[in-house]
Amino acid sequence: MNLIIGAFTIGLILSLLSLGMLISFRMIRFTDITVDGSITLGASLTAVLIMAGWSPWLATLAAFMAGMIAGSITGILYTRFKIQEILAGILMMTALYSINLRIMGKSNIPLLDTKTVSQIPEQLLLSASGGESKMLIAGWQVSLIDLSVLISSTFLCLVIGWLLYHFLLTHYGTALRATGNNVQMVRAQGINNNKMIIFGLALSNGLVALSGALLAQYQGFADVQMGIGMMVWGLASIIIGEALVGKTNIWTTITGAVLGTILFRLLIAIALRWGLNPNDLKLVTALFVFAALVAPQLFKSFHKKFTKSSNHA
Amino acid sequence: MEIRTIKTDKALLVTIKERLDASWSEYFTDTFLEYIRNGEHRLVIDAQEMSFLSSAGIRSLLLVSKELTKVKGDFRIINSNEFVANTLRTTGFGVWLSEAKAEDILPATKEINEADNLKNLFIISKDSGITLKLISNWKPWENISESKIKRVEFLPDSFALGIAAPPAADKDAVLKFGDFVSLCGHIVYQPPEERSRPDYFLPMENFVPQLQTIQCIYAQGEMSHLLRFSPEENKENYRIGELASQALSITGSSLAAFVILAEADGLVGAHIIQSPEGEQSFTPTDFKKLRDWLSFSGERAYAGEQTLIFGVVAKHALGGKIDFLIPLSSNPEIAIHAHTTIFPYQTLQNGKLDLMHQITKFFNGPPPKGLMHLIDDNRPSTGLGESSFTRGAMWCAPAKWEEDNV
Amino acid sequence: MLKIQDVSKTFFPHTVNEVQALQNIDLTIDEGSFTCIIGTNGSGKSTLLNAVAGTFIPDSGTIHIDGLEISSWTEYQRARLIGRVFQNPFAGTAAEMTIAENIVLAMKRGKMHPLTIALNKKVKSEISDRIRMLKMGLEDRLDNPIGTLSGGQRQALTLLMATWLRPRLLLLDEHTAALDPKSAAKIAELTSEIIKEEKLTALMVTHSMQQAVDMPDRIVMMHRGKIVEDYQKEHKKRVRIADLLDTFDRVQKRELFDESVAKLLIREYI
Numbered sequence: 001m002n003l004i005i006g007a008f009t010i011g012l013i014l015s016l017l018s019l020g021m022l023i024s025f026r027m028i029r030f031t032d033i034t035v036d037g038s039i040t041l042g043a044s045l046t047a048v049l050i051m052a053g054w055s056p057w058l059a060t061l062a063a064f065m066a067g068m069i070a071g072s073i074t075g076i077l078y079t080r081f082k083i084q085e086i087l088a089g090i091l092m093m094t095a096l097y098s099i100n101l102r103i104m105g106k107s108n109i110p111l112l113d114t115k116t117v118s119q120i121p122e123q124l125l126l127s128a129s130g131g132e133s134k135m136l137i138a139g140w141q142v143s144l145i146d147l148s149v150l151i152s153s154t155f156l157c158l159v160i161g162w163l164l165y166h167f168l169l170t171h172y173g174t175a176l177r178a179t180g181n182n183v184q185m186v187r188a189q190g191i192n193n194n195k196m197i198i199f200g201l202a203l204s205n206g207l208v209a210l211s212g213a214l215l216a217q218y219q220g221f222a223d224v225q226m227g228i229g230m231m232v233w234g235l236a237s238i239i240i241g242e243a244l245v246g247k248t249n250i251w252t253t254i255t256g257a258v259l260g261t262i263l264f265r266l267l268i269a270i271a272l273r274w275g276l277n278p279n280d281l282k283l284v285t286a287l288f289v290f291a292a293l294v295a296p297q298l299f300k301s302f303h304k305k306f307t308k309s310s311n312h313a
Numbered sequence: 314m315e316i317r318t319i320k321t322d323k324a325l326l327v328t329i330k331e332r333l334d335a336s337w338s339e340y341f342t343d344t345f346l347e348y349i350r351n352g353e354h355r356l357v358i359d360a361q362e363m364s365f366l367s368s369a370g371i372r373s374l375l376l377v378s379k380e381l382t383k384v385k386g387d388f389r390i391i392n393s394n395e396f397v398a399n400t401l402r403t404t405g406f407g408v409w410l411s412e413a414k415a416e417d418i419l420p421a422t423k424e425i426n427e428a429d430n431l432k433n434l435f436i437i438s439k440d441s442g443i444t445l446k447l448i449s450n451w452k453p454w455e456n457i458s459e460s461k462i463k464r465v466e467f468l469p470d471s472f473a474l475g476i477a478a479p480p481a482a483d484k485d486a487v488l489k490f491g492d493f494v495s496l497c498g499h500i501v502y503q504p505p506e507e508r509s510r511p512d513y514f515l516p517m518e519n520f521v522p523q524l525q526t527i528q529c530i531y532a533q534g535e536m537s538h539l540l541r542f543s544p545e546e547n548k549e550n551y552r553i554g555e556l557a558s559q560a561l562s563i564t565g566s567s568l569a570a571f572v573i574l575a576e577a578d579g580l581v582g583a584h585i586i587q588s589p590e591g592e593q594s595f596t597p598t599d600f601k602k603l604r605d606w607l608s609f610s611g612e613r614a615y616a617g618e619q620t621l622i623f624g625v626v627a628k629h630a631l632g633g634k635i636d637f638l639i640p641l642s643s644n645p646e647i648a649i650h651a652h653t654t655i656f657p658y659q660t661l662q663n664g665k666l667d668l669m670h671q672i673t674k675f676f677n678g679p680p681p682k683g684l685m686h687l688i689d690d691n692r693p694s695t696g697l698g699e700s701s702f703t704r705g706a707m708w709c710a711p712a713k714w715e716e717d718n719v
Numbered sequence: 720m721l722k723i724q725d726v727s728k729t730f731f732p733h734t735v736n737e738v739q740a741l742q743n744i745d746l747t748i749d750e751g752s753f754t755c756i757i758g759t760n761g762s763g764k765s766t767l768l769n770a771v772a773g774t775f776i777p778d779s780g781t782i783h784i785d786g787l788e789i790s791s792w793t794e795y796q797r798a799r800l801i802g803r804v805f806q807n808p809f810a811g812t813a814a815e816m817t818i819a820e821n822i823v824l825a826m827k828r829g830k831m832h833p834l835t836i837a838l839n840k841k842v843k844s845e846i847s848d849r850i851r852m853l854k855m856g857l858e859d860r861l862d863n864p865i866g867t868l869s870g871g872q873r874q875a876l877t878l879l880m881a882t883w884l885r886p887r888l889l890l891l892d893e894h895t896a897a898l899d900p901k902s903a904a905k906i907a908e909l910t911s912e913i914i915k916e917e918k919l920t921a922l923m924v925t926h927s928m929q930q931a932v933d934m935p936d937r938i939v940m941m942h943r944g945k946i947v948e949d950y951q952k953e954h955k956k957r958v959r960i961a962d963l964l965d966t967f968d969r970v971q972k973r974e975l976f977d978e979s980v981a982k983l984l985i986r987e988y989i
């Protein structure tokens with residue numbers, strides 16, 4: 001049960017990463033590698049601020065802002081300085097590595113016995129259970145702390161999902177989606193497509209950093225290495241989500257991304273339980289994404305061959 | 314529908330199978346007009362296997378028959394079955410029907426055919442000849458003074474070519490000089506503008522067309538010979554140089570005038586597009602400037618159209634007025650000067666043609682499409698060559714220069 | 720209304736591939752007039768339209784709309800004054816978004832309220848009222864992705880979008896060329912109708928001589944980056960297809976008139 005709650009919690013936290021990447025990869029169609037840096041940025045900044053005595057909410061908000069700034073810089077590199085999108089992302093990600101080290105002052109910061117955003121549900125639960133630190137749910141012993149994190153991340157996820165959904169339906173959101181679909185058309189409608197790209201990347205990386213901030217609070221530490229491979233994980237989650245729920249409209253896309261992330265975390269947890277070497281995790285994920293990217297093409301050519309040969313018959 | 318032809322030396326026997334109706338009529342008409350264009354003026358349709366004839370089909374037959382009438386051709390339908398025969402009779406076209414068998418009908422036209430096939434060369438009047446006058450002799454781009462401009466009347470027995478302007482309404486109006494050709498008093502004049510189509514002037518009862526010429530070779534008299542030419546086995550077209558040198562040998566003269574009425578295979582030429590006036594400061598060194606003065610056909614133009622040419626040809630060693638005749642690169646022995654006007658295509662009758670009749674026919678039809686001074690494009694490798702023709706007629710006569718310039 | 724002065728554009732300057740796509744173009748378009756631009760392939764028609772729309776900044780020259788110097792405006796800034804339809808029927812709409820979403824962007828061209836919900840009942844009924852005039856049954860398919868429509872239907876919608884907020888200038892670049900003949904005729908008809916009804920100022924590139932003769936009230940012919948012919952008013956009314964073809968011929972003839980021809984003519988004509 002703990003395994004499931006853990007996977008759920010991490011899944012919900014990382015679904016913010018997936019939602020962020022949904023904006024960059026799927027809406028404005030920008031292959032944004034900044035992600036690996038901005039998730040660490042969120043984590044490290046929150047850790048440092050919380051250690052410095054900031055309210056965890058404010059620290060989380062600051063992480064979100066910092067992520068937005070990082071994203072806008074990538075966007076400006078791409079639009080203003082005409083640097084290719086991948087390269088712009090790599091530049092920003094590399095710069096963020098040093099910036100993160102600077103922020104933390106060392107390569108990792110433990111967050112022991114500090115306040116987190118899940119304080120309120122934790123206290124509520126504690127008072128409800130009468131001071132017990134564990135609770136019995138459906139016959140399972142569940143740590144109240146874990147439960148409270150789950151509750152707060154569910155809450156955040158719902159709120160942000162809802163906000164994102166509505167934002168994407170506004171004029172600005174519609175324009176943002178159109179930018180990834182057909183830039184020429186967007187310009188012809190009098191919309192500054194560069195502004196859209198910068199804004200999209202800012203929002204995307206803001207959410208990614210937010211996800212990093214929550215992750216640090218949940219794990220209890222921030223590490224300068226923690227971002228490596230996050231982009232691929234996010235992509236894997238999105239792909240799973242699309243396969244799961246489809247992408248017929250904004251609503252399904254958003255829920256798909258969230259559910260995809262949770263499922264992905266569950267799969268990983270199960271794989272680890274079955275004895276997958278954690279060091280191989282990233283390789284397996286990469287292979288999975290590779291397979292997911294190639295499968296549709298393979299399927300198509302297979303289909304073509306098949307119809308061709310049946311035509312001949 | 315299916316069309317099959319058998320060519321005999323007397324006629325073209327065309328077998329039509331199955332339906333001649335609205336969906337086939339256009340194809341039928343085009344095919345038959347092409348036969349006529351190729352000189353098949355005696356057409357016999359074998360209608361034995363024609364299963365259906367609709368009003369659209371009759372309309373096509375009528376078009377073909379009209380076209381043949383224009384060239385004094387002959388059109389019969391033989392072997393028709395009851396249905397076709399009835400359809401034609403009830404619509405009033407029974408006259409086309411012939412009771413004859415394919416073998417019988419051919420001799421019926423034999424008489425005329427023989428006349429046709431006798432020869433390609435016709436003698437019109439042995440003794441006639443042409444007198445040439447160089448009335449005005451401006452050369453590009455000399456100054457134009459009052460005295461260079463000569464007013465010329467184009468009489469019905471004259472031919473002329475050169476550069477001229479229509480007489481202006483009032484004295485002070487600027488004269489617009491452009492290339493012209495005149496045939497039996499019928500003038501075609503190309504206004505000196507790129508955009509304009511040629512203008513033309515016809516003689517009326519009491520009206521003799523006139524022009525203010527600055528360059529004019531004027532010919533008066535009657536043509537003596539007529540040569541008909543059409544594609545032969547190893548000869549698909551005739552260059553103007555070949556025809557002109559034929560004119561010299563037919564007339565046995567070293568100077569000849571000729572009129573060619575023929576279907577163009579491709580014409581190469583130029584005309585003035587900016588009227589020369591007053592003082593000419595122009596020296597043709599800059600080709601971009603020359604481009605504003607002359608329009609060059611740039612390709613072998615007007616293929617398939619009917620051209621009407623007046624020209625003068627001379628053996629080279631004549632001197633004097635030879636200035637206005639230019640040696641041919643394919644045959645440097647002779648020099649020519651020819652202007653052509655271009656009319657939309659009309660089929661010519663086979664055999665002997667009357668020049669005056671043809672000229673009035675063309676001038677009373679659709680207006681001329683163009684006018685050019687023919688050029689022998691002998692540029693190495695990129696040259697377009699001489700103008701050439703697929704089939705037509707050439708009238709010619711021996712000529713001599715009249716000594717004093719009028 | 721539109722004033723193009725001395726505009727030039729050279730692609731790949733100072734290389735073997737140098738193309739002088741526009742050479743000192745001067746063109747003034749009157750308010751409410753409908754002008755067709757014709758010309759051979761590569762004569763610079765699209766480049767001229769692109770210069771007006773701001774796809775690139777010309778090497779020299781100025782462009783004014785309504786007396787406003789717009790030469791330094793970006794493409795999307797100019798889009799507030801200019802509606803555009805491209806040759807590619809897929810270029811003017813976002814395929815994966817719905818008909819309604821595409822149109823709503825055009826309804827708010829350049830002056831949207833960023834954070835209000837774009838589509839509500841009222842907006843949707845406004846949209847379906849307007850696209851009913853196309854008589855294509857699209858008013859019932861507002862929530863279908865636009866990518867599921869045919870090229871002709873998409874082009875009709877693009878045209879509607881370009882003119883939704885009466886633009887000061889409408890630019891059409893061979894917008895019927897990629898369609899089947901029937902759809903092309905329909906779009907051409909729709910174009911004339913909208914331009915007439917809304918009294919738009921329009922500039923249209925076409926390869927169809929029939930359209931050039933039938934639709935506009937002025938024809939401009941381009942060749943090698945230059946305007947070589949300009950039929951206006953009475954002259955335009957007189958023009959027939961044959962005249963246009965003649966003019967093409969003449970322009971090309973002139974093109975063939977090179978130094979060797981000059982030498983030939985000096986020898987053989989003069």
Ligand SMILES: Nc1ncnc2c1ncn2[C@@H]1O[C@H](COP(=O)(O)OP(=O)(O)OP(=O)(O)O)[C@@H](O)[C@H]1O
Binds near residue numbers: 730
């Ligand atoms: N972006 C570009 N880069 C380089 N060369 C270009 C570019 N756009 C146009 N050209 C060149 O400029 C010239 C004019 O092109 P343009 O597209 O304006 O012609 P057009 O008149 O629209 O022709 P078409 O009828 O084929 O559409 C061509 O030679 C073309 O190759």
Ligand SMILES: [Mg+2]
Binds near residue numbers: 764765766892
């Ligand atoms: Mg173009």
